[in-house]
Amino acid sequence: MKALCISATASNQGKTILTTALLYHYKKSVRPFKIGPDFIDPLFHEKVCDTKSVNLDTCIMNKNQVKWMFNKYSNKNISILEGVMGFYDGMDKGSSAYDVSKLLDIPTVVILDASGSYTTLSAIIKGLKEYREGNTVKAVVFNHVSSQMHFELIRKQVEKDFDDIVILGWIKSKLDSLDSIHLGLDLGDNDKEKLEEISKEVLTNIDLKKLENIASSNYETNDIYPFEKIEKYNKHIAVVNDDNFAFLYHDNLEFLNEHFSKVTIVNSIKDEIIPNDCDIVFICGGYIETQKAYDKFKNSNNFKNSLVNHAKTKAVYGECAGLILLGRKVDDKEMLNLLSLDFELTNRPNRLGYYDNDLGITGHAFHYTKIITDVKGEYTLYKKKNEYEIYAAFKKEKVFGTYLHTMFRNNFSKIKIYFNL
Structure with a gap:
C-alpha cells in the first residue's frame, strides 16, 4: 500500500493546493485522510475525489485506535493524509502531522513557500529534520517559485546539503488556473470541471514517479479491535445531514451503520421528514446560525414539525448546530424550542480546539455562538480542570444537545444514555 502525508511549516503555505491536485490526479484510486478533528477539509476532499475522507486524531483517540482507523479505511491504492497547520503544530496535544505520520510510519512531503528565498530553504529543511527524532520528512515540493x-538555485543548494531528501519539484507563482476559482466547500459544478486544469498545472513540474516511489507505509497491522465492544441495537436512527448540518465524521456514520438495524439520512433543507418508525434522531454539527444557512431552512416546516413530534416521546441527540436547532432562538432566528436556550452569534470564537468534559470524553469544539440563558447543564467543557468550566450540554426529557463534537467509536458507552439506550 502507498501512503503519503502532505505537510508544511504553517497554514497557507500550499498544503491544500498540493493535496487537491494529488487527490484529483489519483481520484480513481485514492483514500483521503485529515489529521486532526477538522470537518471542512474532509468535506472538500470528498468534493475533489468523490471518496469519503477520514479523520485521524491522536488526541481524541489513542494510538492503537488511530492505527486501526487507518488500516480500516486504507482500502485504495494510495492514501493521502493532509496535515494540520505546520508539521510539528499540535505536538502539545499529541496530534500533529509529526505524531500521526511517525505513528503510522508514513513518509511526509513538506511543501515550502520559496517566494523571495533559496538558500534559507535548506536551513528550514534542516530544522524540520532535526527538531525531533523519528520524523518522517522524506521529500519537498517548493511553492511560489518564480x-x-x-528552482535550480534551490535544488542545487538542497542537493548539496542533504542526501536523504527527495526533491519532487516545484509549483510556479500565480497559477493561471486559480484566477477564477475559490477552492472551498462552495465548489460548484463548473468549478469542479476546472479541477483537472488545476491539477495538471500544479503537477506540471512535480515528478510523480519519484513521489510514488517514496509513498509507502510499513506499519504493522493488528487485527485486535481496540475499542469497547458495543452491542447491535435493533433500533432505527435518523441522521440529519445536509449543507446546514454537514459536520459528520465519516467513521461516526459507519459506526451507526454497524450498530443500528437501520440508518436513514434526512435532509432538512429539502424539507424531508423524520420517519415515523424512527427511534432516535442524531443532528450533526454545521451551520444554522448564519442568515444564509437559516434562509435555506426556515421554510422547512414538514421537517420541523416531524422533529418536534418525534421529540415528544423519543430521543434526539444534537451536536453544535444540532444543539442550536433544539434551542429557542439565535438572535432573532426562531429555532424549535425543544430546549429552553437562547443563543447569540458573536464575531469571535467562543470555543476553539480540544476540550474535555465531565464524562471523561475528549472532543473538539469550534463555535461563534454563545448561550445567553442562565441554565445549568448536563456537563461542562474545559481545557484544564477547574478553570473556565462552562456548561455546554443540555437535556430535557429525551432531548439532548451539546457543543462537543465526539467520535462515537471510542466514546459510545459514555454517551449512549443520551441516545436513550
Whole structure:
C-alpha cells in the first residue's frame, strides 16, 4: 500500500493546493485522510475525489485506535493524509502531522513557500529534520517559485546539503488556473470541471514517479479491535445531514451503520421528514446560525414539525448546530424550542480546539455562538480542570444537545444514555 502525508511549516503555505491536485490526479484510486478533528477539509476532499475522507486524531483517540482507523479505511491504492497547520503544530496535544505520520510510519512531503528565498530553504529543511527524532520528512515540493532558474538555485543548494531528501519539484507563482476559482466547500459544478486544469498545472513540474516511489507505509497491522465492544441495537436512527448540518465524521456514520438495524439520512433543507418508525434522531454539527444557512431552512416546516413530534416521546441527540436547532432562538432566528436556550452569534470564537468534559470524553469544539440563558447543564467543557468550566450540554426529557463534537467509536458507552439506550 502507498501512503503519503502532505505537510508544511504553517497554514497557507500550499498544503491544500498540493493535496487537491494529488487527490484529483489519483481520484480513481485514492483514500483521503485529515489529521486532526477538522470537518471542512474532509468535506472538500470528498468534493475533489468523490471518496469519503477520514479523520485521524491522536488526541481524541489513542494510538492503537488511530492505527486501526487507518488500516480500516486504507482500502485504495494510495492514501493521502493532509496535515494540520505546520508539521510539528499540535505536538502539545499529541496530534500533529509529526505524531500521526511517525505513528503510522508514513513518509511526509513538506511543501515550502520559496517566494523571495533559496538558500534559507535548506536551513528550514534542516530544522524540520532535526527538531525531533523519528520524523518522517522524506521529500519537498517548493511553492511560489518564480522560474526554472529560481528552482535550480534551490535544488542545487538542497542537493548539496542533504542526501536523504527527495526533491519532487516545484509549483510556479500565480497559477493561471486559480484566477477564477475559490477552492472551498462552495465548489460548484463548473468549478469542479476546472479541477483537472488545476491539477495538471500544479503537477506540471512535480515528478510523480519519484513521489510514488517514496509513498509507502510499513506499519504493522493488528487485527485486535481496540475499542469497547458495543452491542447491535435493533433500533432505527435518523441522521440529519445536509449543507446546514454537514459536520459528520465519516467513521461516526459507519459506526451507526454497524450498530443500528437501520440508518436513514434526512435532509432538512429539502424539507424531508423524520420517519415515523424512527427511534432516535442524531443532528450533526454545521451551520444554522448564519442568515444564509437559516434562509435555506426556515421554510422547512414538514421537517420541523416531524422533529418536534418525534421529540415528544423519543430521543434526539444534537451536536453544535444540532444543539442550536433544539434551542429557542439565535438572535432573532426562531429555532424549535425543544430546549429552553437562547443563543447569540458573536464575531469571535467562543470555543476553539480540544476540550474535555465531565464524562471523561475528549472532543473538539469550534463555535461563534454563545448561550445567553442562565441554565445549568448536563456537563461542562474545559481545557484544564477547574478553570473556565462552562456548561455546554443540555437535556430535557429525551432531548439532548451539546457543543462537543465526539467520535462515537471510542466514546459510545459514555454517551449512549443520551441516545436513550
